[in-house]
Amino acid sequence: MSHKATHPPDTPLYPIREVSRLTGVNSVTLRAWERRYGLICPQRTPKGHRLYAQDDITRIERILQWLNRGVSVSQVAELLNQPEAVETPVPASHDWESQRQQLIALVNALDTAGLEALYHQSLALYPLSVAINELWQPAIKALEARWQSAPDALAQRTFEALLRSQVGIRLYYANKATRGPLVMIAPMPDEPGPLWVLMTALLASEHGYRVQLMDRHLPLDALPQAVTRLHVSLVLFASGQVENDAHVHQALPEAAATLGVPVGLCGDIARRREGEFNDGRVHLLGDDLPRAVARLRPLLREAGVL
Incomplete structure (x- = not known):
């Protein structure tokens, strides 16, 4: 009705x-x-x-x-249409599961037209945080797990190229329409592709930030110049990997201490490395990407940007 x-x-x-x-x-x-x-x-x-x-x-x-x-x-x-006073059970998430399986099947079939249609449909029908939490992030995790045991470079690169182009278009127009702080989003060294940073960039843009997307790892010694020349207000790294101990425990915190802007870390790495950053130089924001991006605002406020 x-x-x-x-x-x-x-x-x-x-x-x-x-x-x-x-x-x-x-x-x-x-x-x-x-x-x-x-x-x-x-x-x-x-x-x-x-x-x-x-x-x-x-x-x-x-x-x-x-x-x-x-x-x-x-x-x-x-x-x-159910009375609000009645506790209605949540239906089984069969439809979400079928959409995830559809996305994975389209990737494996190299069906770029179908992937593009599903991308636009999901972003039109759902708030971005819901689309990413329920569809894109679980499907990307499943694909990355499959590619670790059975590599398919063609499917992976085709999927990455399509998302890179679609997200790039969205970021271009969103950046022109906002005056929000500039957030630079980059992958960690061991990240095999740009999928995590692309999802993170979409969410940051939705929150009103201008986004400088680096879909390849930027050497840590280049960060100070990037922050200064691009006028970056916050650096956010994303990764679905555990990452190298020396990079996580020493190199990244040392680099963060020199930047003068907040540095965050999100994705599976933030869950796997929970409790390993205690000096406040790198902020672990969790593997739930919508929540991670929502946590940027307090960091920017604390830094005097907002």
Whole structure:
């Protein structure tokens, strides 16, 4: 059953850009939820512009609650119609699992058109943090585990090239549209490809930062010059690997101490190396990429950037 707008005439109404700001859901996703699933039904101006009331915003927040519990958007409509007082069990995540398997199959089949369509569909239907947590990050972990035991350089490089181009386009336009602090995102030395940094860069851009993406490892002795010449406010390293002990325990902390800007570390390495950084020069931000990027703001605030 579609949600129908029945707001009294004197109800305050908000344009889609304001609803996007209030809820964190971009306008493309709000329109997709309306058109494809009937999850929301805003009023329209005579010229066709969408206007949302407070109960629409409340409904969007309920949708987000379900999505953040791992429910796919195709299952949300039925759950929204349940009484809020009733504790509704979370459906099995079969749809997410099928989407992950579809993504992996497209990579293995070198189906770049299908991958591009899935990329755009996932970013249109879901908030970016949900798409990455439920689809992209688990699928990338599964692919990387498979490639360690059964290397497939062609599939890996094809997948990386497609994501590099798609994310690059998104970053280009987002960087032009924001005046936020510049975050430089780079892989660690043992990282075999750019997949982790690409996902991290997408999230940082979504949070309003300008992103300087380095999809190959930058030597530590080049970091001070990069920070100065590019006017970097924070350096963020990403990796799905354990990484070399000497680099992690000595070289990276020593380099971080000379930069004068916060240095963060995210991805599987942050989970595997938890508890190994105690002097505050390198901040371990965790392997949950959306949460890791959300933790950049306190670091920038502490550094006096925000």
